[in-house]
Amino acid sequence: MDIENAYITLPKGFIANGVHAGLKPNGNPDLAYIGSDRPAQIAGVYTSNLVKGHSLTRSISLIKSHDSMRGILINSGNANACVGADGENDATAMAEKAASLLGVSADEILTASTGVIGSRLPLDKITSAIPGLIGNASSSEECGHLAERAIMTTDTQPKEVAATVSIFGKEITIAAIAKGSGMIHPNLATMISVFTTDANISQAVLQEMISDNVKDTYNRVSVDGDTSVCDMVVIFANGASETPEIKKGSEEYDTFKEAFHALCFDLAKMIASDGEGASKLVEVEVVGAKTPKDAYLCVLSICRSPLCKTAIFGQDANCGRFITALGYSGADIDPDKISMFLSGLPVYEKGVALPFDEDVAKEKLSEHDILIRIELNDGEYNDRMWTCDFTYDYVKINASYRS
Amino acid sequence: MDIENAYITLPKGFIANGVHAGLKPNGNPDLAYIGSDRPAQIAGVYTSNLVKGHSLTRSISLIKSHDSMRGILINSGNANACVGADGENDATAMAEKAASLLGVSADEILTASTGVIGSRLPLDKITSAIPGLIGNASSSEECGHLAERAIMTTDTQPKEVAATVSIFGKEITIAAIAKGSGMIHPNLATMISVFTTDANISQAVLQEMISDNVKDTYNRVSVDGDTSVCDMVVIFANGASETPEIKKGSEEYDTFKEAFHALCFDLAKMIASDGEGASKLVEVEVVGAKTPKDAYLCVLSICRSPLCKTAIFGQDANCGRFITALGYSGADIDPDKISMFLSGLPVYEKGVALPFDEDVAKEKLSEHDILIRIELNDGEYNDRMWTCDFTYDYVKINASYRS
Numbered sequence: 001m002d003i004e005n006a007y008i009t010l011p012k013g014f015i016a017n018g019v020h021a022g023l024k025p026n027g028n029p030d031l032a033y034i035g036s037d038r039p040a041q042i043a044g045v046y047t048s049n050l051v052k053g054h055s056l057t058r059s060i061s062l063i064k065s066h067d068s069m070r071g072i073l074i075n076s077g078n079a080n081a082c083v084g085a086d087g088e089n090d091a092t093a094m095a096e097k098a099a100s101l102l103g104v105s106a107d108e109i110l111t112a113s114t115g116v117i118g119s120r121l122p123l124d125k126i127t128s129a130i131p132g133l134i135g136n137a138s139s140s141e142e143c144g145h146l147a148e149r150a151i152m153t154t155d156t157q158p159k160e161v162a163a164t165v166s167i168f169g170k171e172i173t174i175a176a177i178a179k180g181s182g183m184i185h186p187n188l189a190t191m192i193s194v195f196t197t198d199a200n201i202s203q204a205v206l207q208e209m210i211s212d213n214v215k216d217t218y219n220r221v222s223v224d225g226d227t228s229v230c231d232m233v234v235i236f237a238n239g240a241s242e243t244p245e246i247k248k249g250s251e252e253y254d255t256f257k258e259a260f261h262a263l264c265f266d267l268a269k270m271i272a273s274d275g276e277g278a279s280k281l282v283e284v285e286v287v288g289a290k291t292p293k294d295a296y297l298c299v300l301s302i303c304r305s306p307l308c309k310t311a312i313f314g315q316d317a318n319c320g321r322f323i324t325a326l327g328y329s330g331a332d333i334d335p336d337k338i339s340m341f342l343s344g345l346p347v348y349e350k351g352v353a354l355p356f357d358e359d360v361a362k363e364k365l366s367e368h369d370i371l372i373r374i375e376l377n378d379g380e381y382n383d384r385m386w387t388c389d390f391t392y393d394y395v396k397i398n399a400s401y402r403s
Numbered sequence: 404m405d406i407e408n409a410y411i412t413l414p415k416g417f418i419a420n421g422v423h424a425g426l427k428p429n430g431n432p433d434l435a436y437i438g439s440d441r442p443a444q445i446a447g448v449y450t451s452n453l454v455k456g457h458s459l460t461r462s463i464s465l466i467k468s469h470d471s472m473r474g475i476l477i478n479s480g481n482a483n484a485c486v487g488a489d490g491e492n493d494a495t496a497m498a499e500k501a502a503s504l505l506g507v508s509a510d511e512i513l514t515a516s517t518g519v520i521g522s523r524l525p526l527d528k529i530t531s532a533i534p535g536l537i538g539n540a541s542s543s544e545e546c547g548h549l550a551e552r553a554i555m556t557t558d559t560q561p562k563e564v565a566a567t568v569s570i571f572g573k574e575i576t577i578a579a580i581a582k583g584s585g586m587i588h589p590n591l592a593t594m595i596s597v598f599t600t601d602a603n604i605s606q607a608v609l610q611e612m613i614s615d616n617v618k619d620t621y622n623r624v625s626v627d628g629d630t631s632v633c634d635m636v637v638i639f640a641n642g643a644s645e646t647p648e649i650k651k652g653s654e655e656y657d658t659f660k661e662a663f664h665a666l667c668f669d670l671a672k673m674i675a676s677d678g679e680g681a682s683k684l685v686e687v688e689v690v691g692a693k694t695p696k697d698a699y700l701c702v703l704s705i706c707r708s709p710l711c712k713t714a715i716f717g718q719d720a721n722c723g724r725f726i727t728a729l730g731y732s733g734a735d736i737d738p739d740k741i742s743m744f745l746s747g748l749p750v751y752e753k754g755v756a757l758p759f760d761e762d763v764a765k766e767k768l769s770e771h772d773i774l775i776r777i778e779l780n781d782g783e784y785n786d787r788m789w790t791c792d793f794t795y796d797y798v799k800i801n802a803s804y805r806s
Contacts (some may be wrong), residue, residue, distance in 0.1 A: 017621075051730030051738045082726055084755035117723020118756030231729050306709065306793075307801055315801025320520020323485055324632050327454030335454045352487035353521030392795050398710055399717025 002262075003173075005161035007144025011198040013037045013240030014096040017137035018150030020333045021129035023077030023115065023122060029150035031126060033098065033133050035071025035192055039108070040238035042069040043206035045214050047231035052273040054087030055080045055111040056230050058095075060108055067203040069236065072110040073098055073130075074151045076179070080113035080121045081309050090121045097127045101134045102367030112192055114153055114179060114230050148177040151192055155181045156399055159270045165259045167252045168243040172199045174256075180271040181223060181278075191218070191228075191271055195235035195263070199256055208248070209257050210235055214276060217264035220385040222303040223275035235260075237388040272386035280370050282312055285384045294331040295383035298374060301329030302387075309390035312370055317361035319347040322372060333376055341373040350377070405665075406576075409565035409707050410547025414576040414601040416440045416643030420540035421553030424532035425612040426518065428478030432553035433696040434529060436536050437500065437597055438474025442511070445640035446471040446609035448617050450634035457490030457516035458483045459633050463508055472639065476501055476533075477554045477648060479582070483516035483524045493524045500530045504537045515595055517556055517582060517633050546679075551580040556616045558584045558799055560671045563612055568662045570655045571646040575602045577659075581672040583676035584626060584681075594621070594631075594674055598666070600636035602659055604649040611651070612660050613638055623788040625677035625706040638663075675789035680796030684772050685715055688787045691779040697734040697785035701777060704732030705790075706716060712793035715773055720764035722750040725775060738779040746773055753780070 009016045014036055018029040044063050046056060055075075063070070073094050080087050091111040099106040113121065137143060147157045162175035178193035195210075210233065222392060239245075246252045273281040284302045289295035302308050305325040311318040319340055326333060336351035343364035347356050364370070412419045414438050420433035445465055449459060458478075463474070476497050483490050498512040505512075516524065540546060545548035551561045565578035579597035598613075613636065621636060642648075649655045674686035687705045705711050708728040714721040722743055729736060739754035746767035750759050767773070 049727060050732040050736060051726055071758060079723065082723055082751070082754065116721070117727065118721075118751070161636050219616070229723075229730060306797070310798050312799065316803065318519070318521075320482065320485055320632075323454055324452060324520065327452040327632060333453060348485070348521070351485065353485045370664035390798060392798050395713050395716065395793060395795050398713035400719065 004164040006160040006175060007141050007148055007360040008175050008196055009139040010162045010175040011142040011196045013198055013238045014196045016147035016260045017133050017141050017143045018146030019129050019133045022125040023075055029146055030075055030077045031129050031133055032074045032147040032150035033071060034147055036236055036238040038238055039068035039070060040236035041067060041173045041201060041203045041206055042234060042236055043203055043210045044232055044234035045210055047228060049229045051080035051229045053079050053113055053230040055091040055113040056232055058088060059110040059112060061240045061387055062110060066107065067111055070104045070108040072112060074112040074192060076127060076151050076153050077115040078113060078119055078121050079115050079117045079230050081117045084269045085118050086120055090123050093123055094126055097130045098134055103133060103375050110233055114192055114382045117229065122385045131348055138287065143156045152177045153179060154272055154276050155179055159267055161263045161266045163259045164265055165255050167255055170241055172241045173197065174260055174263060176267060178267045178271060181274045181276050192233055193233040193267060197237045198240040199237050199246055200239035200241065200243050201237045205248050206235055206237055209260060213264045217268040221272045222385060222387045233395045269386055272388050276390035276397045278388030279285035279391055279392040280312055280389045282372065282387045282389065283384060284372045286376065287375045287382045288378055289381040290332055292381045294333065296329035298326050299383045299385040301325045302372060306390055313389035313391045315362055315365035317342055317347060317351060317365060323348060334378055337376040337377040341374050343371045404567050406565040406567065406702055409438055409563040409578060410544050411550055411578050411580045411597065411599055412542040413549040413565045413578040414599045416641045417599045417776065418540040418542050419550035420536050420546045421549030422532050425528040426478055432549055434536055434554035435477045435479055435533050435550040436474060436540055439639055439641040441641055442471035442473060442704040444470060444604060444606045444609055445637060446606055446613045447635055447637035448613055449632035450608045452632045452772050454490055454632045456482050456484035456516055458494040458516040458631040459635055461491060461494045462513040462515060462551055465513060466734045471484055472513055473507045475515060477515040478529060480518040481516060481522055481524050481555050482633050483519050483521045484500050484520045489523055491525050495499045496526055497529055500533045502730045504534060504606035505694045514692045515635055517595055519542055520632060549615050554582045556582060557679050558582055558677055562670055564666045564669045566662045566666055568658050573644055573646045575644045576600065576699055577663055577666060579670060581670045581674060584677045584679050588616055594634055596636040596670060600640045601644040602640050602649055603642035603644065608651050609640055610664060612790060618665045620671040624671045624675045625788060627791045659771045672789055675791050680794040681718045681791030682794055683715055683789045683792045685775065685792065686787060689776045689777045689779065691781055693782035694782040695784045697736065698784045700732045700734035702786045702788040704728045705775060706788045709793055714793045716792035718765055718768035720745055720750060720768060722756060722767060726751060736779050737781050742778040744776040
């Protein structure tokens with residue numbers, strides 16, 4: 001069951017907090033901690049970019065060699081990337097400071113950083129802020145929301161979701177937060193997102209589940225075609241619900257996975273909808289492809305096309321641009337079999353543009369949620385992806401990001 | 404030798420003209436004719452988009468089955484694409500009308516169309532305008548410039564180049580025009596461009612030469628990553644210079660090819676520089692890649708990245724975005740070996756961001772011409788590509804293209 005007022009500390013045994021350490025010039029929270037009162041099984045997926053931030057590579061390496069973690073420190077305002085050996089040392093120093101206050105090992109504290117690439121972390125500011133961050137962390141609603149505030153960069157909306165499921169006769173909670181909202185493109189995970197749950201489930205089962213769940217959710221969101229160097233989705237499962245273990249192949253497994261998947265799905269759509277400068281959420285659905293790859297190439301090509309995305313911003317039913325994007329997608333398609341629907345309005349049929357009422361099209365395109373449906377009529381494979389429109393504000397945000 | 408005041412009718416034996424047939428609402432010329440007073444050997448390269456405009460498919464098919472042509476009709480304002488069998492008939496009808504006035508076969512007149520996709524050509528307007536277009540066509544400078552004006556769409560600058568070379572002791576002229584300026588991306592040809600020359604050279608030799616010449620010129624320009632359905636580059640060689648034939652492998656061949664290549668190069672840069680909404684011309688140079696493909700993937704990834712292109716618009720030396728684009732390019736690179744220079748200023752060395760003077764960087768980025776040099780230090784292969792920045796005006800132009 002979805003929880004309306006969601007925050008990351010809803011599952012039992014989790015605390016969190018967010019403070020302003022001084023990385024964001026505007027005084028907003030920029031340092032978050034999310035932790036469990038006991039070791040939590042951990043799993044994650046990460047950016048496929050060959051260049052990876054130092055905080056991220058540290059976390060990847062820790063998750064590889066440990067099955068449980070106690071918490072994660074996340075800073076915004078600086079990606080801690082491309083600065084050499086200093087970056088690795090800084091990430092470790094952050095974790096050590098928090099770990100000493102928590103009375104745990106630094107190897108039990110993950111690190112993540114998001115923001116400008118190529119500048120060293122202001123480590124003094126961060127270590128000075130950590131005592132307040134950790135000391136005041138709690139399971140309260142306020143602290144939960146503060147953690148989300150602290151990981152946001154150009155996001156305009158916080159992204160927090162949670163749900164409960166009944167497993168073994170007990171209520172289990174899953175909660176998650178995410179930050180977007182530029183440099184978003186499907187190549188494994190594409191943003192920073194943290195899940196917490198009080199479910200009792202092993203790392204191996206969690207890992208398989210998260211890898212599977214991101215495929216048609218996080219990996220089906222594109223804002224601008226750029227894949228960042230800091231992206232990760234991690235899940236902490238601390239077993240505080242005190243149920244038996246959720247085993248692969250069981251009914252409980254299916255119930256938990258379904259709820260987890262639904263939250264991934266909700267967050268993915270929220271990220272697309274809050275893409276940098278976005279005024280619209282665009283769902284692109286391709287049906288009838290020869291192979292899964294052809295279906296994927298088609299949705300990807302439209303979601304990546306500046307011409308399609310500016311047309312949607314301009315509320316211009318310029319179907320030729322969508323057909324053009326399919327034509328150069330690299331997918332094996334037959335142009336003469338393609339049909340297209342714009343939020344239900346037929347605009348293109350079997351390779352030929354249809355006459356349509358421009359006023360009706362304009363009305364459809366004035367909605368916030370736009371559905372582009374492409375029928376390839378050439379096979380049985382489908383795919384879908386979410387993106388947003390391309391606006392003046394995207395240019396504005398990204399022309400002045402560092403300043 | 405480059406000719407300063409270039410126009411398409413400079414080579415002997417060519418005429419041209421441009422008129423307003425009524426396709427562009429603003430009254431600008433929108434229908435062009437370029438023709439030779441005798442059969443001209445013909446060669447061309449075309450878009451790789453699976454969806455192709457009807458005027459273009461007609462031309463491709465004619466060039467396949469004929470070694471010479473008399474001329475080409477080009478309209479702007481309508482792409483004559485995705486309208487079904489009517490589109491093919493309309494292209495043929497245009498050519499027939501011109502051919503009957505010229506006293507040649509319709510199969511000797513190529514057709515090309517550029518503009519909005521999915522609307523039928525206003526054939527009446529075009530056929531009504533053709534008598535004036537053909538009747539007043541001449542080799543004059545004015546008529547030459549009018550032909551270029553008539554093929555422009557969102558171009559802000561006409562693109563006309565010409566050069567002379569001395570071959571067999573005679574002066575041979577090559578001239579060319581092009582239109583950009585959106586939907587420009589390397590996949591064979593990426594715009595409409597017409598070359599004329601009075602050289603004596605066969606179709607087979609010309610075809611090989613043009614295919615080779617576009618590789619590092621037209622195929623190294625990206626404005627927005629979209630590849631259009633109407634793109635073509637064609638060359639007419641009418642032999643009016645009355646020299647012996649230029650044979651493959653000869654010294655004359657090398658001289659001619661070099662001049663032809665230089666014009667392709669100039670036009671490619673003009674197209675990038677006049678990309679939709681562009682305020683800057685950006686050259687991206689990658690050296691030291693393991694393979695040619697790795698070098699290409701690197702230049703392509705940067706030229707396609709909205710984040711890199713908005714940073715350049717904002718004159719922001721955000722080198723992290725360029726390194727990020729290399730990391731997700733798909734190229735086999737070693738992040739720890741990458742160095743980067745911004746118009747000569749070292750900003751990144753062997754995987755680590757360098758401190759640099761922001762004022763100096765700002766000054767470099769305030770120039771119109773920007774050079775991004777990436778040293779991969781991992782092999783011996785290089786590549787280069789041109790693009791432009793991503794601006795408010797790109798969004799403005801493309802959000803309202805049809806209206």
